[in-house]
Amino acid sequence: MTVRIAILGGPRCGKTTLIQQLYVDMKIRDINVGVATEYSTDYLRDKGMIESISEQYGIYLGQLHLEKALDGHEYAVTDYATFVPYIYGRLMLGDKKRTKKEIEILNDLYSLAIRDYLSTTISSLYLVNLDIKKMEFVGRMKKLLKWWMMQS
Numbered sequence: 001m002t003v004r005i006a007i008l009g010g011p012r013c014g015k016t017t018l019i020q021q022l023y024v025d026m027k028i029r030d031i032n033v034g035v036a037t038e039y040s041t042d043y044l045r046d047k048g049m050i051e052s053i054s055e056q057y058g059i060y061l062g063q064l065h066l067e068k069a070l071d072g073h074e075y076a077v078t079d080y081a082t083f084v085p086y087i088y089g090r091l092m093l094g095d096k097k098r099t100k101k102e103i104e105i106l107n108d109l110y111s112l113a114i115r116d117y118l119s120t121t122i123s124s125l126y127l128v129n130l131d132i133k134k135m136e137f138v139g140r141m142k143k144l145l146k147w148w149m150m151q152s
Helices: 015-028 039-047 053-068 084-093 100-121 134-151
Strands: 003-008 033-036 075-078 125-128
Touching: 003 015, 015 033, 015 075, 033 053, 039 053, 053 075, 053 084, 053 100, 084 100
Parallel strands: 003 075, 003 125, 033 075
Antiparallel strands: none
């Protein structure tokens, strides 16, 4: 089973830079690793701002497709996670009155998020990048990954 490593954080905080560095470092060590970048970045560039919760469902499917393409690798590194569209969907809807369709989509995204989380938690390491200085963070991540790979 592919071990998924997801780097999460806010926009432009260095997630993609970090996954690229992890990818190179793992390849140098002859580790079978694949990388998938955030699908929503391309979506936003091509289609503009997300205006409906149904677009979050499309982003989920696009990210899932990118990550499934990495199933042949021992490790998969990504700067996104398939449960994120559910969180953004909740934020988009806020406290406003929801239509039946919006509730169905939100419930679907929730079910998919839980399914993906449960199917990957046992064999995955999710790393969260919040407000840590980037260089210090990269150093810590390399040490953590080195330790973690030695444990497997």
